[in-house]
Amino acid sequence: MISYRSHRSHRFLKWQILFSKSYISGSENLPKNSEPPENSEPPENSKPVERICRIMQSFPKIALERTLDESGIWVSPEMAEEVIRRFENAGILAFRFFEWARKQRRFSPTVFAYHSLITSLAKIRQYKLVWDLVGRMGREGVLNIETFSIVMRRYSRAQKIDEALYTFSVMERFGLTPNLAAFNSLLSALCKSKNVRKAQEVFDEMRHRFQPDVKTYSILLDGWGRAPNLPRMWEVFDEMLERGCDADIVTYGIMVDALCKAGQIDEAVNLVRKMTCPPTSFIYSVLIHTYGAERRIEDAVNTFLEMERIGVSPDVAVYNALVSAFCKVKRFNNCFRVLREMEDKGILPNSRTCNVILNSLICAGRNDEAYKVFRRMIKVCEPDSNTYTMMIKMFCETERLDKALKVWRYMGLKQFIPSMHTFSVLINGLCEEGEANRACVLLEEMIDKGMRPPGSTFGRVKQLLLKEQREDVLEFLEEKMKLLVKEPLCD
Template sequence: MTIRVLNCQSRLSLRRYIVSAKLYSSGGQAIDVAVVANKISKVMMSSPQPVLDSALDQSGLRVSPEVVENVLNRFRNAGLLAYRFFQWSEKQRHYEHSVRAYHMMIESTAKIKQYKLMWDLINSMRKKKTLNIETFCIVMRKYARAQKVDEAIYAFNVMEKYDLPPNLVAFNGLLSALCKSKNVRKAQEIFEKMRDRFTPDSKTYSILLAGWGKEPNLPKAREVFRDMINAGCDPDIVTYSMMVDILCKAGRVAEALGIVRSMNPSICKPTTFIYSVLVHTCGTENRLEEAVDTFLEMERSGIEPDVAVFNSLIGAFCKANRMKNVYRVLKEMKVKGVTPNSKSCNIILRHLIDRGEKDEAFDVFRKMIKVCEPDADTYTMMIKMFCEKKEMKTADKVWKYMRKKGVFPSMHTFSVLINGLCEERDTQKACVLLEEMIEMGIRPSGVTFGRLRQLLLKDGREDVLKFLNEKMNLLVNDPLCD
């Protein structure tokens, strides 16, 4: 089996593309950032790793900080591919990486657990004297998300060595990283030890409040709230939002509504986020009338609904299987000048697919892509749906359309298509896709790789399995280093 062949026709296509992909016209007029980023993305997605640098060189495309940030954002789920582009762009004349570009790259490498590359980037920033508190907040957040709690704390403690003495912002960053990764008990322990070193503010308490709410532990959340009041920190809109969210998750909608109604609008006015939480909770608890009443109460109070509140209402109607009302909400959004987003689309599609109404789901998908930009989750749902229907040609069409639109596939998008191909015993296409996934720096799940492995062994293709295993070894985890 040939895993990847750059044949004559593809080379010619690449050459034609390179000729047409110049950044500057003969008059030297700069083209729009998004246009340039889109052209670079196409080169990156169509060029094998060994020739990527030369393909980018031959394209004649010139980068700016804005272009690089745009491209890195598009390839945020493909850390190694993004890193190759990051390295290439750094060599271009009259260009220097922005702090934001470094931060995006640090996030991407950490996401695929390439921690040595991540620290190389940090040390590069150190040499350029561009390190800041946010850099280490990102590192702490990424380590905590990977459940590397000790490493997250290490990143906080090592800041001094990098000439960045930790302050309250860094302290809050560490607590936030731990709380968001469901390590609130550790966060509370660190808070108690260091509260005298860093005087807590309302944000500190709100972070702990959110952490206990996520646990969930309502009594502990109430304790933190009381501690906040006793420390002389007045609750702000973030704190109120947290309490409403926590109470709603605990099923205490009436109490949450009571808090909202007791808020003094002249001091702290309820936000659309608070109402979106209330409407969403009522909807998930099958309290449709209350969801609608809460939405109308918000409008009566003079708060204009945004897409998040509309999405909560759409979700409530979907839960009650009131599709006519869903489409009425979409019309109301249009009247009010609120554009649906990918989440609006995903809520409706997920409901229709779960109910087995797959033809209607595809019809909604085709209509929604004309008014909003679908995300990777949208395409993943559609590809999975067609794989389950054994309509692999249509699944492939959706895949190609997604790539054409410049939406980068997530690990789940690759997985559903590879699993679908395995189901059809199309191991050749599945292997090509898995190799592409690995080359983009996305580590396949054990289930996906295991399934393909079994098929290759059945087919007696140990040679291909060995090749893919070698590719996988490029994505091994690196130890902590500074």
């Protein structure tokens, strides 16, 4: 229950929102060729998914369900999938939409929708809601091995190893018998979260229950390679061969990647030459990237040319590796030539392409050029959270808050939900400029989307509010933080 004083703070903060929200999310026209393209609002008869997303972004939680009801939109399972996917960075908002959609007649959520929502909620550690959804899937008879694999992965990423192991062990209570695929998922979740020693323990304890295959061993090879512990990786490789599992192209790719990351690229090249199957574009992308990281640009280019010569078609990952190699040595003109070659071959750049170039330009102090590249590339590929965060941080650090806010507004018009890091970067930038009102608006929006602000970000806002003797607003924000759903492990 929020106290009277906090309620009064709530009204006070809402007044501030009315005053300052237009500055944060306004859509004034921008000069051509100088800012991100900001289109006008879509017409009312636009696609239903677009309308739902606009409603979800525009209305506070008190009015959301009523506004969705009044829209008259009937949600199909496919539409629900798309909305949840778009709000993957706002798990609580996605969950509220899902709960509203379930009340519609004849609505039956798909397994994909459930999995997307579970992933979204687990990202913000709303584990009680995650297990509620797992239980609901069980009652509806749509629970499967992949559901538990997702939960294990998210627990492992949060370094909740006991909970990940619990998830594996509890599957039988839900009527599912763990199989080799589930076992591999558990090992993979542990290895990718840098817990390969635990993964090896689990493997040694449970190998009698399952018949390990080449994928099982490849997961362990990847884990020891990431550690890095190359002697242990070779031991696992030898054991795999002794047990009659032949290495496949995925196994070789993992080992080449591990050797390259450990700085043993010459040994990686020797392994490629000994392979019994032809190298893939992934293996070449790893070699090119490593040569680039070591600033051996001629070797990177020669590897690219060799790949083309033997008939392996470069994909976007290979081109990204080549772009990264040129960026390392600040040959930006070569980067743009690579982009033109990609265009000629019909290979579209992706957000990774964009981020590599932007990061290199920013590190080189070429901020204006980075912004020009950003404006050009958003016309051919969709930016991701890293792209937006990078640009907003660049402008905040160079005291160009107006530009940072324009990137933020463009992101809103594209209906892209900011990640926790994107929110934090802009809130920190606003605090740096003493913009307490606007920082509080964004902090409240962040909390309403179910994201817990990092301690450092909340601390910056707190410090600013205390400096301005606005303890009532601070108390209100602290109450909102307490109202976030807890994260117990539910049986």
